Amino acid sequence: MVFAAVHVSIWARIGQALMGGFLMGWALYKASLLVRRTEPRFVPRHRRVRT
Numbered sequence: 001m002v003f004a005a006v007h008v009s010i011w012a013r014i015g016q017a018l019m020g021g022f023l024m025g026w027a028l029y030k031a032s033l034l035v036r037r038t039e040p041r042f043v044p045r046h047r048r049v050r051t
Contacts, residue, residue, distance in 0.1 A: 005012065 005016065
């Protein structure tokens, strides 16, 4: 969902565009983290745990 105020100054529109771009980029980054396959970061090396 994108929100844009119509009757505001040019600086407010620039701020809205920057914030919208930042939020869209952040959402795409988070979506890519969810989609790609992740490797286990920590492998327990414990006497009782056998792999």
